[in-house]
Amino acid sequence: MSSTQQVFGVARPMAVSQSRRPPWRIRLQGSDTAWAIAFVIPYVAVFAAFVVYPVIYGLWMGRDPSLYGLLFSDPVYLTTAMNTLMFVAIGVNVAMFLAFLLSGFFMSRSWWVRSLLVIYLIPWALPAMVVFTAIHFMLVTQWGLLDSLIREITGQDGPLFLVNEWLARGANIVSFIWKWMPFWTLVFIAARMAIPQDIYDAADIDGASGYKRMIYVTFPLLGNVYLISTLLATVWTLGDFNTVFFVTNGAPGRLTDVLATYGFNEAFNFGYPNLGVAAMMTALPVMIPLVILLMRRVRATGVQL
Amino acid sequence: MSVTTAGHRRIASPLYYRMRRYAVEAACMVLGFVIVVWSVTPIYNMVMIALDSHADIFSGQVWPENPSLESFRVVVTQDFWYLARFWHQFGNSFFVGLMTMFLTLVIGSLASFTVGRMRLRNGWMLSNAALMTYVIPASFLAIPLYRIMQIYGLTNSLWAVILSIVTFATPYAIFIFSQYGKSIPMELDESARIDGANPFQIYFRIYLPLMAPALVAVGTYALLLAWNEYLYNFLMLSTPESMTVAVALAQFLNSDESPWNYMMATAIIYALPPLILYYGFRRYMAAGLTMGGVKG
Numbered sequence: 001m002s003s004t005q006q007v008f009g010v011a012r013p014m015a016v017s018q019s020r021r022p023p024w025r026i027r028l029q030g031s032d033t034a035w036a037i038a039f040v041i042p043y044v045a046v047f048a049a050f051v052v053y054p055v056i057y058g059l060w061m062g063r064d065p066s067l068y069g070l071l072f073s074d075p076v077y078l079t080t081a082m083n084t085l086m087f088v089a090i091g092v093n094v095a096m097f098l099a100f101l102l103s104g105f106f107m108s109r110s111w112w113v114r115s116l117l118v119i120y121l122i123p124w125a126l127p128a129m130v131v132f133t134a135i136h137f138m139l140v141t142q143w144g145l146l147d148s149l150i151r152e153i154t155g156q157d158g159p160l161f162l163v164n165e166w167l168a169r170g171a172n173i174v175s176f177i178w179k180w181m182p183f184w185t186l187v188f189i190a191a192r193m194a195i196p197q198d199i200y201d202a203a204d205i206d207g208a209s210g211y212k213r214m215i216y217v218t219f220p221l222l223g224n225v226y227l228i229s230t231l232l233a234t235v236w237t238l239g240d241f242n243t244v245f246f247v248t249n250g251a252p253g254r255l256t257d258v259l260a261t262y263g264f265n266e267a268f269n270f271g272y273p274n275l276g277v278a279a280m281m282t283a284l285p286v287m288i289p290l291v292i293l294l295m296r297r298v299r300a301t302g303v304q305l
Numbered sequence: 306m307s308v309t310t311a312g313h314r315r316i317a318s319p320l321y322y323r324m325r326r327y328a329v330e331a332a333c334m335v336l337g338f339v340i341v342v343w344s345v346t347p348i349y350n351m352v353m354i355a356l357d358s359h360a361d362i363f364s365g366q367v368w369p370e371n372p373s374l375e376s377f378r379v380v381v382t383q384d385f386w387y388l389a390r391f392w393h394q395f396g397n398s399f400f401v402g403l404m405t406m407f408l409t410l411v412i413g414s415l416a417s418f419t420v421g422r423m424r425l426r427n428g429w430m431l432s433n434a435a436l437m438t439y440v441i442p443a444s445f446l447a448i449p450l451y452r453i454m455q456i457y458g459l460t461n462s463l464w465a466v467i468l469s470i471v472t473f474a475t476p477y478a479i480f481i482f483s484q485y486g487k488s489i490p491m492e493l494d495e496s497a498r499i500d501g502a503n504p505f506q507i508y509f510r511i512y513l514p515l516m517a518p519a520l521v522a523v524g525t526y527a528l529l530l531a532w533n534e535y536l537y538n539f540l541m542l543s544t545p546e547s548m549t550v551a552v553a554l555a556q557f558l559n560s561d562e563s564p565w566n567y568m569m570a571t572a573i574i575y576a577l578p579p580l581i582l583y584y585g586f587r588r589y590m591a592a593g594l595t596m597g598g599v600k601g
Contacts, residue, residue: 036504043435051438051446119341134348148366298436
């Protein structure tokens with residue numbers, strides 16, 4: 001869920017859990033078991049009613065193999081699949097890499113860099129639909145802000161962003177980066193703050209400074225956080241709905257749809273919910289290995305999400 | 306700009322260091338300027354449209370000719386038919402946010418208390434289930450959930466939205482609570498046991514008060530997740546009576562001739578509560594999640 005990224009706290013490496021003796025020893029007894037069961041019932045109920053049931057229902061909706069034949073013969077779907085891959089591959093990686101670099105910049109001790117962080121976080125703090133609609137208005141027609149600026153500066157008419165399919169795809173990706181980079185920057189800032197200063201002092205004595213410090217000290221230490229963040233962002237972005245829905249809404253035509261908006265349109269605008277579910281299901285072969293890899297990394301390294 | 310070559314420190318003149326510092330400072334200034342322009346441009350566009358007194362935003366201007374607060378007046382006094390129930394819808398958004406927050410905190414803290422403190426057998430299954438839910442994109446469950454809410458009889462009900470968002474917020478809550486709970490000494494539970502407290506008393510009197518920072522962090526998270534959510538609001542709510550602000554806002558997009566200045570003014574008002582919460586609680590949230598120890 002992309003909006004989960006909204007406030008998902010801060011990642012930082014931490015010590016793997018210590019083994020401690022629970023007061024209830026190994027096994028719960030008598031009335032304690034009753035309490036324990038009563039305590040987990042609410043979560044189990046929510047999980048059963050709103051995760052297990054919908055997942056099974058979804059699998060059942062998308063069970064018909066002919067749906068997939070229909071999908072793969074639909075040129076709109078094929079474009080959508082390519083768009084989704086591009087959106088995720090470029091959007092996530094560029095956002096992560098820039099966030100990693102900028103987190104170094106924001107570690108600066110000067111007061112104005114710190115106050116800059118407040119401004120930098122605005123895109124992340126505002127509701128996705130609001131900022132993406134604002135971006136849509138910047139791009140739509142020749143009289144939007146961006147084309148007006150281009151006209152003021154160069155005296156020439158700017159491009160029609162939502163008419164050229166490649167510009168529209170680019171607009172989606174840039175908007176995604178704009179919205180989510182601040183969040184990942186915060187994650188990397190927190191991870192950097194967890195690196196003890198002694199390590200840098202030692203590296204300094206050994207003669208590593210500037211870019212060498214980054215390559216040989218910071219990056220290896222943050223590698224794990226970087227990898228887990230990238231995996232998490234990839235899985236979330238595969239299902240990202242808001243960016244494309246509000247920035248281009250598939251325009252021109254349906255050439256810039258991604259899986260989430262394609263499925264949404266099929267289900268709620270064209271009345272083919274099963275096809276919509278099937279379209280999202282085609283993300284599973286990519287998603288499941290990523291989720292397994294992610295869960296293993298999280299379990300193995302004890303990184304705090 | 307490295308001062309070192311091949312691991313040997315070069316002795317340079319003070320002038321060299323001063324020039325180098327200025328150069329770095331200048332580069333930072335340029336980068337800072339780029340960051341400000343990059344971050345603020347869409348926001349500027351939003352404010353500019355809201356301040357425009359004409360409904361036609363595409364005037365080709367970089368600054369509105371006659372900036373006025375007229376659109377904000379229209380929104381606040383509900384003076385336009387899309388906005389006729391604006392404050393009611395604002396209330397709906399708050400209701401959804403607060404209920405989501407409350408349920409997420411209760412369900413999440415009970416579950417993590419049981420798994421982390423009572424060591425329920427097979428408790429790992431619960432944390433794995435939570436982790437799985439956490440990584441599933443919500444939009445992938447939208448179509449089945451939409452159908453299922455109809456089966457549950459929650460069509461056009463705020464509870465459909467609340468329950469969907471609670472589903473996606475609880476896993477995160479369980480994580481944060483489990484991580485944070487590790488910093489609360491088990492000895493507290495043990496001594497309470499010896500004094501004759503039952504598990505609920507331990508949960509309510511010891512666990513919850515000590516978890517306060519994590520509760521604030523997760524509560525804010527859940528509230529904002531609900532407030533900012535669009536897809537589920539749109540799918541589950543269809544009448545002006547039941548709509549939240551997010552859905553009401555998107556109504557403007559149904560027509561090509563909408564008064565965009567009213568829409569953007571509404572969007573700005575809608576964006577104020579999350580903005581205030583983010584900046585009010587950012588420090589607290591980050592601190593609550595990374596402190597790793599309980600004070601006092």
